[in-house]
Amino acid sequence: MTDTNKTILMGQIGAAHGIKGQVRITPFTQDPAAIGDYGPLETDRPGLIITITKLRVQKNVIIANIKGIADRTAAEALNGVSLFVDRARLPEPEDEDDFYHADLLGLEARLDNGVVLGKVSALPNFGAGDLIEIRDPQSGDTYLYPFIKAVVPHIHLAEGYLTIVVPLDAEEGEEEPD
Incomplete structure (x- = not known):
């Protein structure tokens, strides 16, 4: 039914948050916190895989800890990175009128x-x-x-x-x- 090589844009990393390596993520998921449920996320940077270890919802963004990112400088380097998941990892829509x-x-x-x-x-x-x-x-x-x-x-x-x-x-x- 679907092309298993398709990736779905799940969110985009924005500015660093604080000094301990947290980042702001704009999620594109129906439930903002669900972005943390998909395990490692592919990115638009070759070879870079992101794993969210902890998150919290703050207004319309997610404040997240990312595995291996421990300071503000490292967090700032991720600004603008897009986060993707393979389409095959997503559940099929429950309603026949819902589509990815x-x-x-x-x-x-x-x-x-x-x-x-x-x-x-x-x-x-x-x-x-x-x-x-x-x-x-x-x-x-x-x-x-x-x-x-x-x-x-x-x-x-x-x-x-x-x-x-x-x-x-x-x-x-x-x-x-x-």
């Missing part, structure tokens, strides 16, 4: 009649809800649609595609008063 973004990337996007629009290239959220970005491989154009059930009614992970119902433009959908 990584599972959707690269899926073919089709209209109801089977016409291919392109492939899913991103799932941005600019604050008003998730969007789904479809890239047309021939023209290189991208299209953004709301990632809601009315617009994306069917997702077929095993078959490698999803269905898009293109919403009517607000002006096209309005009827003229009599």
Whole structure:
């Protein structure tokens, strides 16, 4: 069903916290403290593996101790490091309408009649809800649609595609008063 070589971005290390080697981590997990449940985390730095030994939630970040990091200088060197886990280590979503973004990337996007629009290239959220970005491989154009059930009614992970119902433009959908 999923590509086992995919990694999922779990968080990003920020500034050092204090003088004993703690770091701030911005988690991208539903439960912020869950980032500590996945054991060693891969990073975007070759050869660097991070193991969180202790953590606590502080507002919207995690304050964490990392194995082998004992002073502020070492903690500062990790600023900006992204933390990843292999997709295969994550549980399957419990709800049929929940998906990991990584599972959707690269899926073919089709209209109801089977016409291919392109492939899913991103799932941005600019604050008003998730969007789904479809890239047309021939023209290189991208299209953004709301990632809601009315617009994306069917997702077929095993078959490698999803269905898009293109919403009517607000002006096209309005009827003229009599």
